[in-house]
Amino acid sequence: MKEIDDNLLTEFLEGKLDEPANREIENWYDASEENRRRLEALYFVLFAGDRLRAAASVNTDQAFRSLQRRIELRRTKTRPQWRQIAARYAAILVAGVIVAGMYLYQNRPDDRICTVSAERSDCSVTLPDGSVIRLTRSSQLNYPASFDDGNRTVHLTGEAFFEVSKRNGAPFTVTTVHDAEVVVRGTKFNLKAYDDSSDVETVLVEGAVDFRAADHVVALHPGQKVSYNPTDNDLTLQTVNVEAELAARLRTFRHVDLAQIAGVIEDFYGIGVAFRSEALKNIQFTGTLDFNMPIDHILEVLTLSTNTRFNRNGEKITIHK
Structure with a gap:
């Protein structure tokens, strides 16, 4: 009998050998328990590993029907052994798929939306990226539970002071009910955006932000305040006393x-x-x-x-x- 190496066994499992070579491998498989364990281990490495990496698309029945067709053992005593192998590895694959599925589920992007409301008093919330938001009473913030996909978009109704953490390539955006939004890349600012007819206002403390509303786009510098009236589509930009603006609740x-x-x-x-x-x-x-x-x-x-x-x-x- 020729030397049986892993390359030859791999070709056998992949169905690439002719009939005489297949019979030779089958006889070798029956020769000892060690040979059986060796072929089973190689099968698991070649096929089960691939299935686990593609857990979402695994079809174990199809995989083992294919395996049985490759082997096509002639002797009756050999057939039950291979069916046992197939059943054993089917169970392993199913368990692997379950484990992989649990891993994928536990590590999937969390697309929940969290809501924080400051109903009767001011409150603070730390977002998943480390940004800190201080909400004024009667205000509400909606934000994604996970920022893993780079989505750093939150929605404000009311008033809040933002201390946004810097993250390269991932702008931080605050949207409002009036389709006005503030886009930042690491800064401190105060934003008022109530759902009534009062002005949407942003006061920039440090950093840089873009204020966008309708056909307006304004780049703010520290110490500036932008006011936008959604009813009149009117926008004004002015220099203000930041401390006074933040102290007042205008x-x-x-x-x-x-x-x-x-x-x-x-x-x-x-x-x-x-x-x-x-x-x-x-x-x-x-x-x-x-x-x-x-x-x-x-x-x-x-x-x-x-x-x-x-x-x-x-x-x-x-x-x-």
């Missing part, structure tokens, strides 16, 4: 109904606002309110600007003429 409204302003007041101060008549709800307000101030101050500014009055009874505010 909201700028343009031609906004009092009913909508009342909703903002209710959300922020947790107090009810009612109107003596429906017509009062439609009066429009244009101006800036500082929500760091007591509610009575807010109401004074609001009613003086709209030629209305207000009464306060505990936690209930009534606006009237």
Whole structure:
């Protein structure tokens, strides 16, 4: 009998030998337990390994039907042995597929969307990339649970201060309800983007950002503030006192109904606002309110600007003429 090396065994398993050579390998296989283990091990290395690396597309039945066709043992006593081998390795392959599937499942990109809401007080959240976001009360942030695919896009409703970690080739984008967005590459900035008719505003502390809204694209430098009104598609850029801007909680409204302003007041101060008549709800307000101030101050500014009055009874505010 010629020397049986791994190259010859590989050709046998791949079905490349002629009939006499196949019979010679079969006889060699029956000769000893060591030979059987050697062929089985080689089979596993050649075929099972490939299947595990392609776990998602494994068809074990097809694989072993192919193996049986290659071997085509003539002797009855040999056939059950090979069926046992096939069954044994089918079990190994199935187990391998399960393990590989679990690995792929556990390491798949996490496409969940996380939501953090600051309902009654400010709060902070650290994102998967290490960026830190400080949310102002009555604000909400949505972000992907995993940034592994380079997707660093978050969505803000309300106001937040961002400290964005730098990551080469992966810009950080903040989208808003008004289709305005801020694109950054490692910086500190404050963004206001409420879902009412107040302006979308960004104040840049350090770094560089691009502010994009409709047909506007503005590159900000530290110490600058951009204000965008989605109703008028109006955008302004100015130099500001950053510390003063961050300390204040200013909201700028343009031609906004009092009913909508009342909703903002209710959300922020947790107090009810009612109107003596429906017509009062439609009066429009244009101006800036500082929500760091007591509610009575807010109401004074609001009613003086709209030629209305207000009464306060505990936690209930009534606006009237």
